[in-house]
Amino acid sequence: MTTAKEATLHQRILSDIESRIVSGDWPPGHRIPFELALAEQYDCSRMTVNKVLTQLARAGLIERRKRSGSFVTQPQAQSAVLEIHDIKSEILSLNLPYSHKIVKRAKRKGRPDDARRLQFAGAVSVLDITCIHYAGRRPFCLEDRVINLDAVPEAAQVNFDELPPGPWLINQVPWSTAEHQIRAIPAEGEAAASLDIAKGTACLVIERRTWSNLGPITHVRLTYPGDRHTLVARFTPSS
Numbered sequence: 001m002t003t004a005k006e007a008t009l010h011q012r013i014l015s016d017i018e019s020r021i022v023s024g025d026w027p028p029g030h031r032i033p034f035e036l037a038l039a040e041q042y043d044c045s046r047m048t049v050n051k052v053l054t055q056l057a058r059a060g061l062i063e064r065r066k067r068s069g070s071f072v073t074q075p076q077a078q079s080a081v082l083e084i085h086d087i088k089s090e091i092l093s094l095n096l097p098y099s100h101k102i103v104k105r106a107k108r109k110g111r112p113d114d115a116r117r118l119q120f121a122g123a124v125s126v127l128d129i130t131c132i133h134y135a136g137r138r139p140f141c142l143e144d145r146v147i148n149l150d151a152v153p154e155a156a157q158v159n160f161d162e163l164p165p166g167p168w169l170i171n172q173v174p175w176s177t178a179e180h181q182i183r184a185i186p187a188e189g190e191a192a193a194s195l196d197i198a199k200g201t202a203c204l205v206i207e208r209r210t211w212s213n214l215g216p217i218t219h220v221r222l223t224y225p226g227d228r229h230t231l232v233a234r235f236t237p238s239s
Contacts, residue, residue, distance in 0.1 A: 009044055013052045021061050021072050024095065029138070032062055032070040074138065074227065086167055087133045087141050087222075096135040100164050103194070104130035107149070107156055114146050117219035119209060125149040127156060129165050132194055139195045145220040152217060166220065169210075173217055181207040184226065191223050202226035 020026040033041070038049045053070055056062045064070045091098040110124040118124070131143040145165055147155045152173055160168060169175075187201045195203075206222045 009042060010048055010052060013038065013042055013044075013049065014055060017052065017056060018061065021056075026072050028072050028074040028096075028136070030072045032072070034069055074135070087143075087164070088167070091133070091135045091140055094135060099134045101132045101134070102129065102160050103132060104128065105159065110146075117146055117209070118148055118216040120148070120216045129160065130194075131160070131164055133164070140224070142191055142194045142223040143220060144223070145218060147218045148216050151212060151214050165218075169218060173212060175210040175212050175217060177211040179209045183207075187223075187225075195223065195225055197225050 017026075017032065026032070032038075032053070035046045035049045035053070038052075039046045042049070053062065053064065057064050057070070060073060062070045063073045088098045088100075106128045108126060108128060110118075110126045114124070114126050115121065118126075125148075127147040127149055129143070129145045129147070131145070132139050133141040133143065143165070147165065147169070149156055152169070154172065155165075155169075158168060163171075183205050185203055185205055187195065187197055187199055187203050189199065191203065192199045192201065195201075197203075202225075204224045204226050206224075207219070208222070209219050210217045
């Protein structure tokens with residue numbers, strides 16, 4: 001049976017840790033003091049501390065790892081399913097600094113796989129781009145994109161070091177139609193290495209095609225570690 005004193009102490013420890021996380025005093029990835037250290041600090045049993053940490057883990061504020069301890073979780077970004085969203089805005093909404101790195105940028109003749117991705121039967125030249133988006137120092141999203149240079153020839157002259165491909169295309173090319181495909185996959189070698197996660201880690205993949213009145217513009221595959229991203233959609237009843 002839990003006494004009033006134990007319940008009050010439980011709430012005090014819970015509030016102290018929660019306020020440190022919410023305030024940013026303990027940022028994502030910060031290791032929470034071990035149970036024994038917290039028990040000594042609050043002059044209580046390890047069982048009391050364990051109950052607090054279990055409650056915080058259920059609330060999604062911390063992640064408990066065997067043999068490693070407990071860590072502040074990375075907050076999840078939310079994006080609307082049917083919008084062309086900006087990854088930088090997602091990251092800034094988490095109060096984390098944004099940066100990106102162009103890993104690959106290659107102009108080449110289109111291959112059959114590019115024709116499938118762009119859903120275009122003719123021969124095209126493409127710009128093949130791989131970009132990693134960072135939230136702080138942590139990889140947040142892997143972007144794998146092909147741009148149809150027949151539709152957007154000026155993209156061949158842009159290095160995308162200052163502005164990533166997605167926002168650049170939105171600013172430069174008026175699009176008329178977009179298609180989203182969403183699926184969950186285990187991370188494979190290249191994606192796992194780029195996102196600094198273990199092979200087999202669950203990932204959320206958003207594939208998007210956009211068209212203008214002149215034809216296909218781009219296909220992009222955005223891969224997120226599953227614990228760092230949430231998709232949101234709001235609907236109204238159809239008439």
